[in-house]
Amino acid sequence: MRADARRNYEQLLEQARIAFAEFGVDASLDEIARRAGVASGTLYRHFPTRLDLIEAVLGKQIAELVALGRDLLTGNDEFDALTTWLRATLTHGLTYRGVAAAAMNTALEDRMSSWHAELFEVGTALFVRARESGVVTAGVDEVDVLKLVGAIAWAAQDSADQADRMFTLLVNGLRYAG
Known part of the structure; x- marks a missing residue:
């Protein structure tokens, strides 16, 4: 080009x-x-097409989230690394109104599946690292938490304050209190 x-x-x-x-x-x-x-x-x-533009924008954002997660895997504070990435993921989810409907389009279905796999891979790695260091409650399932972040983005799409409150509740529930 x-x-x-x-x-x-x-x-x-x-x-x-x-x-x-x-x-x-x-x-x-x-x-x-x-x-x-x-x-x-x-x-x-x-x-x-509009879908081509949506795919390009989302692809770039997903690549940035994955890169952030991989960078955070080398940090010293495992809990901060995990919550920083989860917060970035939530912010991404709050950013694009209507993307869920666009993503349901069969033309994007395979791509969305691939993006979710990449996000779950890096999210799982951050969780495993935090769990192994003892800063996350042992019984927490990373898939549940990643889905909860998506649910917060969906439920609070019109209120950043509500999203922040719900995210804080989630994060407080993750931290090992022993």
Whole structure:
């Protein structure tokens, strides 16, 4: 990809991320192109369909969450590493209104499954590390907690304060109190 095409692509992804966070995944594609400083045709050349753009934005965000998790695996504070990653995962889940409906589209189903597997892999690694160090209650199932984070994002999608309160309850329940 030429440097200017790469720049346009990245600017479209960034502006789509912002617009999806503001207006949901049904945000105006023409407005995204305008914000990116390109013509609508440039957007459609890179992303022929809305679903292509959603997939690209989500793919980038998932890759960032996975990279964050892997980086946190090397930190000294296992509980902080786990809760930092869970908080980032919650923030991601709160960001994109309408993404669940878009994800139900069969065209994204396989990709979503792959993304979930990547997230569960790094989340499990963070949990195992925290459990082995004794900072997380032994009986906690990481799959349950990861699903709870998703449930918090869904239940509190219109209230960051509510999401924060529910997340705090979850985190307090994870910490080993022995």
